Amino acid sequence: MLPWFQNGAFPLYLAPMAGVTDVVFRQICKELGADVMVTEFVSAEGIMQADERTRKYTEFTDEQRP
Structure with a gap:
């Protein structure tokens, strides 16, 4: 089982959004x-x-890697 699903927890996914999910926005979401x-969609x-x-x-960035 993926570690995200242990203890009934569900992962928080950031969807791909053109014009929104640039590298800076993703870093903020990670934090x-x-x-x-x-x-973004390409x-x-x-x-x-x-x-x-x-x-x-x-x-x-490296911080955004799985």
Whole structure:
């Protein structure tokens, strides 16, 4: 069993929200107790084109790792 579900506890997930869940927002949510966070939605086309703006959407810090 995942440790999040022990003792009847349920994890707090941060949903992916375009224009909202940037690296700073996720860090604040982590500090306030979010268990699982994801990056913003990104465009597959932007990834294929190596778009700098798309790359910034996928940035994260070590503290945001599982």
